[in-house]
Amino acid sequence: MPDMVNPETRPEPPMTGSERDQLNGFLDFLRSAIVLKADGLTDEQARAVHVPTSGHTTIAGLVGHLTYVESYWFSVVLGGQEDPWRERFKEDPDAEFTAAASVPIAELVAAYEAECQTGREIVAKLDLDQVITFGRSREVSVRWVLMHMIEETGRHAGHLDLLRELTDGRTGE
Template sequence: MIRTEPARDGGEYDQLSGFLDFLREAVELKCAGLTDEQARRSLVPSELTTIAGLVGHLTYVEHYWFEVVLDGRPNRWAARLDRDPDAEFREALTVPLGDLVAGYRAQCAVSREIAAKLEPESRVPFRGGSINLRYVLIHLVEETGRHAGHLDLLREMIDGRTGE
């Protein structure tokens, strides 16, 4: 996979979405070449902090912020998360890694389509107030970057592979 570099002189949307795509690609790269067993391996005290679990979580995060919050669609995970607040982490442990990564990639494509229809200042109702695309993009850069760092550490613990 050739890494997409964020625009160095683009506008606000181009740079924010570019950095988010850069991090989304990091998630995929950290999963490349792993077996299902390796992706499910628990290596830190939190048993749900696995490569598979993090990909499941990031897939849900993309769905929630773009489809549910920005586009007003129903939350497909609501009932499962009501029963188990860690459902996206736990359920990912039963899905082949290739399917998880493909699902994440597809969800990111949906997120890009939704974002492309909006301006950074576009506001939508949120928790008694409003929220805009800019906030969501910045939040997703933070969230994806933090979890890409977790993936980086887990990958190094599994097979020693390092790098962006």
């Protein structure tokens, strides 16, 4: 697993290479931004609410959400595993955010990194053109899942960038 917070070893997206290498490279670059934005925070800082209209939009909440999204798209959809959160969502549509509010940020980041590694391992075994059927006969290609995760992770990396700056003034990748 790459060191996500060390500037010397943090993954950079490749400017050349195969489609698979570039998709995986961009996703790992964005994943590293998520870890970097949570690095060095106290639990209180990670749970700080800066968006008055959404108490779930915290650094901890977004790391929890991204951990769930990694698990869902890679382990559940591509890997065929059961969704361990399915029952929680029936009672609380924001379950991944709610659960993250009581977990130490170091544990949230470790869980996120573990899900990222699981995702890498699952994708490595699949062809980008492979179509997976999931849910109620929905179909998705492995390529689409990677592109979706780049978009999802990038969007939330931007949110985390702003939240981190509001928390302690830290900016940059």
